[in-house]
Amino acid sequence: GAVVSQHPSWxxxxxxxxxxxxxxxxxxxxxxxxxxxxxxxQSLMLMATSNEGSKATYEQGVEKDKFLINHASLTLSTLTxxxxxxxDSSFYICSARGxxxxxxxxxxxxxxxxxx
Amino acid sequence: xxxxxxxxxxxxxxxxxxVSLNCTYSNSAFQYFMWYRQYSRKGPELLMYTYSSGNKxxxxxxxxxxxxxKYISLFIRDSQPSDSATYLCAMTxxxxxxxxxxxxxxTLLTVxx
Numbered sequence: 001g002a003v004v005s006q007h008p009s010w011x012x013x014x015x016x017x018x019x020x021x022x023x024x025x026x027x028x029x030x031x032x033x034x035x036x037x038x039x040x041x042q043s044l045m046l047m048a049t050s051n052e053g054s055k056a057t058y059e060q061g062v063e064k065d066k067f068l069i070n071h072a073s074l075t076l077s078t079l080t081x082x083x084x085x086x087x088d089s090s091f092y093i094c095s096a097r098g099x100x101x102x103x104x105x106x107x108x109x110x111x112x113x114x115x116x
Numbered sequence: 117x118x119x120x121x122x123x124x125x126x127x128x129x130x131x132x133x134x135v136s137l138n139c140t141y142s143n144s145a146f147q148y149f150m151w152y153r154q155y156s157r158k159g160p161e162l163l164m165y166t167y168s169s170g171n172k173x174x175x176x177x178x179x180x181x182x183x184x185x186k187y188i189s190l191f192i193r194d195s196q197p198s199d200s201a202t203y204l205c206a207m208t209x210x211x212x213x214x215x216x217x218x219x220x221x222x223t224l225l226t227v228x229x
Contacts, residue, residue, distance in 0.1 A: 034217075
């Protein structure tokens with residue numbers, strides 16, 4: 001089946017540094033990718049919707065300058081957490097949508113970010 | 117009222133039991149309903165999705181949607197220890213290109229051998 005790869009799976013960084021997370025669709029072209037954030041024992045909260053070749057659409061309350069999203073190709077989207085602070089520590093998950101619609105939305109393995 | 121309500125559990129059952137998981141929702145515009153399974157520290161995995169009301173069966177899993185009651189269920193027959201995970205319901209209004217999923221909080225299930 002389709003695979004969505006996320007890298008890194010976990011990262012620890014110092015406060016004030018920037019961290020980039022990659023999301024790749026390995027065997028299908030993803031015109032749309034979604035970025036989520038998940039706190040322990042909480043649901044997935046949609047951060048932004050990313051379309052290839054265009055600017056991402058951010059959900060209300062998500063800082064565009066804080067969470068930079070780039071969707072440069074049909075198989076790659078990146079999320080950069082800029083000037084990370086401890087409150088940015090979370091589990092970040094991407095998903096990619098194939099051409100088959102709702103039945104073809106696959107999630108990455110997630111990236112756990114810890115900001116010291 | 118939250119758009120999607122899901123009892124977080126935890127739910128603990130013996131191996132072989134029938135498990136019933138459910139969600140309620142408030143937005144009548146939702147038309148597509150999904151169930152995801154998420155193992156600890158992993159991304160969600162799509163189990164089943166249904167459109168509008170009705171039942172759908174896939175192996176040991178059965179998904180039910182009752183739009184009149186705004187209630188969806190996932191049944192797991194002959195539960196196995198490997199079914200131990202968090203189960204998330206999700207729903208969306210449209211199957212279009214930028215459809216957004218609204219998730220429940222997830223129910224933590226443990227199947228004891």
